[in-house]
Amino acid sequence: MKEGLSLVQRLSAHPDSRCWFVSWSPNGTLLASCGGDKTIRIWSQEGDSWICKSILEDGHQRTVRKVAWSPCGNYLASASFDATTCIWKKTNDGFENLTVLEGHENEVKCVAWAPSGNLLATCSRDKSVWVWEVDEEDEYECVTVVNSHTQDVKHVVWHPTQELLASASYDNNICIYKEDDDDWECRATLEGHTSTVWSLSFDGTGKKLASCSDDRTVKIWKDFSPEDGQGDLSWKCVCTLSGYHGRTIYDVSWCHLTGALATACGDDAVRVFKEDETADPEQPVFSLAAQVAKAHDQDVNCVTWNPKEAGLLASCSDNGEIAIWRFQEEN
C-alpha cells in the first residue's frame, strides 16, 4: 500500500470566517472547532459523514482562538481574544456554560488541560502564563501567574505524563515550567528559533518536544535533565527540519500512536514527517512521508491527530473549512 494522505471529508465549518483550531475529544469520537465567528462547533460521525452536532454561541464577544477537552471528556475550555476563558460542561443535548475565567489583560491565545484533570493553563498577549486549579466542586482558582516571556505567549501544552508545562512565544523562545512548593516557575528556556514560536507538541513518552515557528522550521528538542529531578531542567535541540515549508508553520502535532509528525503551514499545505528508525536516537532524522500541497485554499492554522484512531488527522483553515485526512503508512 502506498504511503500518503487522502482526504476523507471537507466541512464548511465556520462560514465566512476563519477556523482557527480543531481538537479531538479524548475518546476520539468528537471534534471541536472554533473560529472568528465567535462560536465553537462540535462534530461527530454519523455513518460515513461528519456532521455538526452542537453550536456553542454566546460564550465569547470576540474570536475563539483555541479549545481544549478535559481528560475525562466531559468539559471543554475555550480561549478567546475577549481576554476570557470559558469552561463548558457536557450535558445530554449539548454543552452549557459553566464558568468564565477572567484575569488576563488582553487576548487569551491558548488553554490546555493537564493530564491529571485538576490543572488548567492559559497564556496571553499580556506575556503571562496562568496556572489554574479546579476542585471537586468545579471551582477554578488561579494558583500562579508566571512572567517568563518578554512578549506575547502563543501556546501552552502539558507534558503527557509528568506535571510539566511548556510555552511558546513571539519572543522566539520556549519555556518549560515545573512546580515547586505550589509555585510554578520557568526551569528551562529553549532558544534557537529565529522568529515567533507558534506551537508545541510532546511525543507520546514526553521525552521529546516538537516546536514550529514563523522561521519556517520545526525543531525537535530532547530532555537531558538530570534523573534526580533536582535543579534546572535541560532540553537541547537535536534536530531541525528546514527547507520543507514555504511560509510560517502555525501548528505541529505529534501522534502518540504512530510517532508521525504533522504540520500546518501558511503555504496552504499539510505535511507528515516520520522518524527514521535506523538513526541514532540522540540525533533523530525525520523525512517527509506525505504532503498535500493545496490541503486548503488558504493558510492551514491547525493539525491534530486523532488520539484513538491511528492515521486519522484533522486540519482547519482561514477559509473556515475543516478537512479530515487519512494517513496511510507503507505496508
Place this chain on the structure above:
Amino acid sequence: MSNRLENANPVIFQRSGERLLTASEEDEDVHDPIDEREIFDILQSINDPEHPLSLEELNVVEQVRVKVDDPGNTVGIEFTPTIPHCSMATLIGLSIKVKLLRSLPDRFKIDVHITPGSHASEDAVNKQLADKERVAAALENSSLLEVVNQCLSTRNI
C-alpha cells in the same frame, strides 16, 4: 493625542496619471492577471493618518516597491515612512495590509514591510504586520478599526 504633528512639513510628490487601458484588458473573456499597477491603484488613495494627503503624494507607497506574482499568489509591498521615527508606521502598514486584504481575492498571500533602512524600528514593525493573529485581534478593537477605516475612506478631492 498631541496637537503637534510629527512631520509638519512633508515633501509632497506628484500623483501619477490615469492608466491607459489596453485592448486585452478591455476584453471581458481574457483573465487579467493582477499586476503591480493594479495593486498600486488600490494603495495610492490610502490617506495618511496625520495629513490630508494620500500615501502616494507622500511617496510612502511607490509602484516600484510593489511586487506581484499572480500565478504564485503573492503580493509584496514595501512602504517608506516619511521620517525614520514615525510612530504611525505600524498604523500605516496595517492600513495597507487591510486595504489589500479587502480588495484582493482570498488566494493571495500579502506581505507588507517597511522599506529596508527607512525606519528605526523596522524589524519590530515588520514582525507585527506579519503576525496574522496580532492583525486579526487588532482589527477586533473597535477604536483601532475606526482609525484604519478613516485612513481607507475615499476623500473628496
